[in-house]
Amino acid sequence: MYQIGIDLGGTFIKAGVVDEQNKIVSKKMVESHVDADVEGLCTRMVQCAVDALTEAGVTMDEVGSIGVGVPGAVDAGRGVVVYCSNIGFRNTPLAGIISQKTGKPVYVQNDANVAAYGEVVAGAAKGYKDVIVVTLGTGVGGGIIIDGKIYSGFNSFGGELGHTVIVHDGEPCPCGRRGCLESYASATALIKQTRISMRNHTESRLWNICPDISKIDGKTAFDAMRAGSKAATEVVNQYINYLGCGLTNFINIFQPEILLIGGGISKEGETLLEPLRKILSVETYGSSMDAPKTKIGVCTLRNDAGTIGAANLHNLYESFITKG
Ligand SMILES: [Zn+2]
Missing domain, CATH: 3.30.420.40 (ATPase, nucleotide binding domain)
Structure with missing residues (x-):
């Protein structure tokens, strides 16, 4: 069948x-x-x-x-x-x-x-029953799987992980709130952060990676960081700190067996995961206790x-x- x-x-x-x-x-x-x-x-x-x-x-x-x-x-x-x-x-x-x-x-x-x-059925979370997936694309999407089933609340509007606030009264978000994770950790937000940094650092190697400021994408800051740009490293570190804050919240609420990151930015793989794991290993509740910890990985099925x-x-x- x-x-x-x-x-x-x-x-x-x-x-x-x-x-x-x-x-x-x-x-x-x-x-x-x-x-x-x-x-x-x-x-x-x-x-x-x-x-x-x-x-x-x-x-x-x-x-x-x-x-x-x-x-x-x-x-x-x-x-x-x-x-x-x-x-x-x-x-x-x-x-x-x-x-x-x-x-x-x-x-x-x-x-x-x-x-x-x-x-969960065929990708990076196969075999796990409690799973959180956070997708970093144009927005920040979320999927909550509890005991192998999709959880979306009594009215189906749940699971909007991107619209949880990480900075009170922060950046405006398309949802109407301010300071949502989406406004700091989406690819759109990273592009904005990269653009601001380029305007502030006209000498930066970011300009060699992307001479046309209108063509910045979610890879630009990561590429410039790999090329040794200090300004780009600051952008990436700040971006990962914001993301780490959001993911810490999700782990503290759900304590999933595994948390996966998907979307365009997840293609950075370990460049993203390694510093994230460092943040989570300090920030998440129970991190200092001798108890099983949430695994962090990237989605594998893509499209x-x-x-x-x-x-x-x-x-x-x-x-x-x-x-x-
Ligand atoms: Zn929002």
């Missing part, structure tokens, strides 16, 4: 056919056209899944279920997308709509939760985490929608 995992993004829909060993046997991608109506968007999602099936030489009869990751608040128990900021879903019964089009049980979850679950996680959602929820 195969499962289909669909990753709905603001720009692209990605659909993959996943086998029983959690290997993606085929995948397809089409543009989302989020400005289209809900019906049109759902039709495109199904078509993308059908195209992936055709490529794999698998028929719909061999598919057990379809899972969908959506960038918004999802009531997974009812298969309803409650709210989506950049897609026109408002209390949309997405699982029901796609189930009607395919005749399959359909499961829906928030995309960050789905990606975290992907790491496939959403597809594999979605394809496995059927493990977590009752089949509330069946054929027809």
Whole structure:
């Protein structure tokens, strides 16, 4: 039996056919056209899944279920997308709509939760039951897995780890608060911190790494640090300190077996992890006690985490929608 995992993004829909060993046997991608109506968007999602099936030489009869990751608040128990900021879903019964089009049980979850679950079933957190995943991209995303299940609170809005405050009355955040972790530890924040440093240090080697200030990315400060830039080293150290503060909070609340970092910045690997472990080994509650400690690592499935996680959602929820 195969499962289909669909990753709905603001720009692209990605659909993959996943086998029983959690290997993606085929995948397809089409543009989302989020400005289209809900019906049109759902039709495109199904078509993308059908195209992936055709490529794999698998028929719909061999598919057990379809899972969908959506960038918004999802009531997974009812298969309803409650709210989506950049897609026109408002209390949309997405699982029901796609189930009607395919005749399959359909499961829906928030995309960050789905990606975290992907790491648990087939990635860097495989074998662990209590897991936190923090994704450092345009924003700071979060996924909380407790006892092998996705935790998102009674109303599905939970798990927003990026919108916890680390600096009271600090930098403004798109969510409306000030001082959120997202405003200090996202790639967007790192780019801003790098830009400020370049303006303040016109002699810095940062300018050799990136002569065009509009082209700074999440790697610029790390690359300049490796090239020996003092200013870049300060930017990276400060960035890691902010991140360490947020991660310490999460460990103090959840004490997960493993905490994974994903997203573009996680590609820095040990350059990021080593100083983080140092901070956490001092800051986290119980760090001086002779007790098991949270492991820190990076996500390994990259772009496939959403597809594999979605394809496995059927493990977590009752089949509330069946054929027809
Ligand atoms: Zn926020």
